[in-house]
Amino acid sequence: MTLVHDIAHARSGDKGNTSNVAVIAYDDAGYERIQRHLTSERVMAAYAHLAKGPVTRYEVPKLRALNFVIEKALAGGVTRSLRLDPHGKTLSAIVLAIELPDD
Amino acid sequence: MRIGAGAGMADDRVAPGVQLLQGSDLDYLVCECLAERTIARETLNRKRSPELGYSPMLAERVRAFMPLCREKGVRLVSNMGAANPRGAAKAVRRHAAEAGVNDVRCAAVIGDEVTDLLRSHPELALLDAGERLESLLPRMASANAYLGADVVRDALATGAEAVITGRVADPSLFLGVAMYHHGWSYDDLPLLAAGTMTGHLLECSVQVTGGYFADPGRKDVPRLAELAYPFADVGADGSIEIGKPSGSGGRLDRLTCTEQALYEIHNPARYITPDCVLDVTDVSFEELGPDRVRVRGARALPRTDTLKVVVGYTDGWIGSGEVAYAGINAIERARLAAAVVQERFRMEGGKADEILVDLIGMTALHGDTGRPQDRPEPYEVRLRVAARCPDRRSADLIGDHVRQLNMQGPYAAGGPVNLGPREVIAVDAVLIPRSWVKPEIVLIDKDVS
Numbered sequence: 001m002t003l004v005h006d007i008a009h010a011r012s013g014d015k016g017n018t019s020n021v022a023v024i025a026y027d028d029a030g031y032e033r034i035q036r037h038l039t040s041e042r043v044m045a046a047y048a049h050l051a052k053g054p055v056t057r058y059e060v061p062k063l064r065a066l067n068f069v070i071e072k073a074l075a076g077g078v079t080r081s082l083r084l085d086p087h088g089k090t091l092s093a094i095v096l097a098i099e100l101p102d103d
Numbered sequence: 104m105r106i107g108a109g110a111g112m113a114d115d116r117v118a119p120g121v122q123l124l125q126g127s128d129l130d131y132l133v134c135e136c137l138a139e140r141t142i143a144r145e146t147l148n149r150k151r152s153p154e155l156g157y158s159p160m161l162a163e164r165v166r167a168f169m170p171l172c173r174e175k176g177v178r179l180v181s182n183m184g185a186a187n188p189r190g191a192a193k194a195v196r197r198h199a200a201e202a203g204v205n206d207v208r209c210a211a212v213i214g215d216e217v218t219d220l221l222r223s224h225p226e227l228a229l230l231d232a233g234e235r236l237e238s239l240l241p242r243m244a245s246a247n248a249y250l251g252a253d254v255v256r257d258a259l260a261t262g263a264e265a266v267i268t269g270r271v272a273d274p275s276l277f278l279g280v281a282m283y284h285h286g287w288s289y290d291d292l293p294l295l296a297a298g299t300m301t302g303h304l305l306e307c308s309v310q311v312t313g314g315y316f317a318d319p320g321r322k323d324v325p326r327l328a329e330l331a332y333p334f335a336d337v338g339a340d341g342s343i344e345i346g347k348p349s350g351s352g353g354r355l356d357r358l359t360c361t362e363q364a365l366y367e368i369h370n371p372a373r374y375i376t377p378d379c380v381l382d383v384t385d386v387s388f389e390e391l392g393p394d395r396v397r398v399r400g401a402r403a404l405p406r407t408d409t410l411k412v413v414v415g416y417t418d419g420w421i422g423s424g425e426v427a428y429a430g431i432n433a434i435e436r437a438r439l440a441a442a443v444v445q446e447r448f449r450m451e452g453g454k455a456d457e458i459l460v461d462l463i464g465m466t467a468l469h470g471d472t473g474r475p476q477d478r479p480e481p482y483e484v485r486l487r488v489a490a491r492c493p494d495r496r497s498a499d500l501i502g503d504h505v506r507q508l509n510m511q512g513p514y515a516a517g518g519p520v521n522l523g524p525r526e527v528i529a530v531d532a533v534l535i536p537r538s539w540v541k542p543e544i545v546l547i548d549k550d551v552s
Contacts, residue, residue, distance in 0.1 A: 008320055009358065011315065013367035016231045016532070022365035024358070050470045059372050060384050062400070063361050069369045077231060079140045079529040080418055082459040082489040083467075088316075090468045 001099045008034055010092035019051070019073040019088040021095050024065040031064035037100040043068050046098050047091070070096065104284045106277055106301070109168065109336040110134035110181075111308030113141055113158055119309070119332040124171035127334055127348050131187050131280045133179035134164060135273050137308045142270055143415020143528040145186035146245035155265075156187030162198045169199040169207060172264065179265040180255055180276055186245065188213050192267045192547035206548070210263035212254045213269040214506050214542035217412055217535070218246045227533040229414070236414070237532055239390075244528060245415040248540045251377030251406070252298070253289075255279020258544045270381030270413065272376050274302025277335075285339040289406070295379040296403035297341035300386065303374070304345060304363050304398065308332050311345065311363040313353030326352030343398040344391065357388040364388075366423050377410055379403035406491065409534040418529040419456070424505025425463070426512075426519040429483035436513035437462055437486040443512050444488050444504040453490075453497040461487040485518075491527070498524035 004010075007030035012021045016039065023038060027030035040057040047055070051073035059065040074088050075081035085091075107129040109120035113136045123129060136158045149156025158164075161183045172179050184191040190372045192209035199207045221227065225237035232238070247270035256279045258266040268276070278298035281287060287294045304311050309330045317324040324330075329352025336344045347355050364383050368374050374381040385400040424444075428436045441460045448455070461467035463485035472478065490501040502521030509516045 005321070006482065009362065011366055013360040015367055015369070016530075018369070020365070020367060020369055022362065022368075024361050024365075039389050049472045056369075058369075060365070062387060063364065063383075064386055065361060065365055067365050067368065067371055076528065080491075080527060082421060082423075082457060082491055084461055084463065084487060085468050094469055 001102065002033070003096065004034065004038060004098045004100060005096035008096070010095050012088055012092035014074055014078050014087045017072055017074050017077040019070045019091050021068045021070065021092050022065055023068065023095055024063065028064065031061065033058065033100060034066055038066060038098065040068065042098055043070070043095060047073065047092050104281070104311050105129050105334050105336050106131045106133055106280050106305070108133055108305040108308045109177060109330050110164065111306060111310065112136065113138060114160060115308055117163055119330065120164070121167050121171065121212070122348055122351070123177065123332050124168060124177060125336060129175070129177045129334060130284070131178050131180060132168065133276050133280065133305070134179070134183060135276060136160070137182045137185060139413055140415055140528050140530045142186050142247050142413065143245040143530060146415065147528070149186050154190050157185045157191035157194060158183035161191060161194055165195050165198040166202040169204045170202050173204045177429030178259065180280060181266070182268045182271050182276060184211060184267040184269045186216070186269065186270045188267050188547060192265070195265050195267060196547065206376045207265055208263050208488040208548040209265045209267060210258040210261045211545045211547055212250065212258055212266065212268035212271065212542060213545055214274050214540060215247045215250050217248050217540060218243065220539060221414065221533070222410065224434065227535065230532045230534070232531055239414060239416045239531065242416040242418070244417055246412050248410045248412045248535065249377050250540070250542050251275045252279035252282050252541045254544065256283040259283040261544060261546055263546070273306035273375055274299045275378055277305055278378055281337045282475065292379065292403045292405065294341045296381060296401040297343055298337065298381065299376055299379055299403065300398060300401035301335045301343050302339055303381070304360060305335055306334055307363065307366065309353065310366065311359055311361055312347045312355045316359055316362065322358065328352065335498065345396045345398060347394045349394060351394070354392050355396060356390050360388040360398070375407060375408060379406050408537055410537050410540055412535055413535050414531050414533060415528050416531070418527040420492045420495050420498035420524050421527055422492060422501040422524045423487060424502035424519065424521045425485055425487045426505055426508045427483060427485040427517040429517070430514065430515070433482070433484050434480050436464065436515070437484050440486055440508050440512040440516065441488055444508070446502070447504045448501050451500060453492070453500045454494065455490040455492050455497060455501065459489045461489070463487055487492045495524050
């Protein structure tokens, strides 16, 4: 098993009640792996207790990046949320802890 | 032509802006200081005191920046005007004069405020809530359209040393500078793409130069304490190079640029700004040397027929309090304390639409998956109880009950605090036809009230 953290880095941002998490592989082999295994289903499962979803995945191969747009993820949005981290700045750390199958 | 980023949020650091002005041969300094809900809050402030309603750090920034701007011929562009660009421009002149810079010629951009207009259009659809605007109208505090780069271009064309706006889309502040300086038009899509891409990379200041990035041992940032703000060299042909002061702290490379390129973007092929629809899918970053990156490949489609309007509205109150436990049975004591707080809150007539109990150290940031193996018990924990309340008294009450836990709850409760009630200014958005908005440039070059 490989952690996403081993092969990629990430940044999260907010717009209203939606969080986007960009996951960027360090090299081409890493991009191939996240492109194959880091599906929107895997990401939705990792965020299921925090976000209603859905999750949309965009591929940006030239930047070796996947951009995940996670809807209804911020407890009503930055301005209304009761959470300690209303912007979801810490949410990128969740995707980096996802385990990917080898192969 | 060189544009520096002098701020990326309302309370961003001032010193790196001074560093840029001192040593980086800027032509323009752009300070982005306006979060989504800032204008709503400042609109309420302006109602209390009509001369206020602009960015709270304006005085500090003007005193630090304007002497250097005047000395070096750098022109300042900022959305620090928030809910009162005209008042802000007057304040710029006043604070600059106090810092020894007399007669700053300011241009204020007004007309983003569309509150009255929206009152006559209750049929508009709220983008987040999915309901009609009508449902928010009784509680609406502000409504401001995201203006585009053209207002910045036109304001600079007046010869102003300082351009002060209210709501202008963040990247448009930078594109407007490039359109003015190079004479670009809305027909030059590749150029609009270049200017918008530049703005997107620079609008969050240090987020492209090593801020929001360090992961010790995995991706390190040298001299993080000395992070510097970025600048961009934008050619008339749309060429872009991003840089930071030589010898400064932080890092600027393909990795930092890539993270910022996708920051707060949804569909990377369709990032909608008031000026164009930006496509970053073919963008590439080339490291030309330390602290220098060339950006290529930004594309754009023509701007849409609508403008986004951020609608601020009052939405009750939030109250919270915190207290800490440590050692044997710490988590069970925190849980008991949370139950006691909620029971007392109800007994004393507190009203809440939603209560959130966080165990900081376990479940506060990434939530509770419900699987104990995911959230092992820490040695110590800080309990946080937050409530969304319809009234101020209830929001204060929830914090009071947490504050009182050192005597009134389980044993050994440390550092209890009521963080106080806060009025919630929430935001949603609607789209309106471009033609409804009529921005104006007002020259503020005399000390008139």
